Amino acid sequence: WKVADNVRLGAGLRYASDAKLKGTGVASNIGTTKFDSNLGFVLEGEYLFAPGFGVSLRVVQEKFTYRGVDVKGDHIGVGINGYF
Numbered sequence: 001w002k003v004a005d006n007v008r009l010g011a012g013l014r015y016a017s018d019a020k021l022k023g024t025g026v027a028s029n030i031g032t033t034k035f036d037s038n039l040g041f042v043l044e045g046e047y048l049f050a051p052g053f054g055v056s057l058r059v060v061q062e063k064f065t066y067r068g069v070d071v072k073g074d075h076i077g078v079g080i081n082g083y084f
Helices: 024-029
Strands: 002-004 007-014 020-022 032-033 040-050 053-061 063-066 070-072 073-083
Touching: none
Parallel strands: none
Antiparallel strands: 002 007, 007 040, 020 032, 040 053, 053 073, 063 070
């Protein structure tokens, strides 16, 4: 959604298929753990400094299930975007 000429907002759904945790090196005792995925939510905003350059902030809320226990996978990301 274009809020202003230089501000965009968005929302959506997310599904991470084949989620797993794998340890190597000093964490090799973890092995490979596979998780069941659940539907998650995404919110994103972007500010355009120029027509071809912007910075975005993305917030994701999601959870995974391992042996009946829910594990949070929430995270925040910052992006630098270039358009050409």
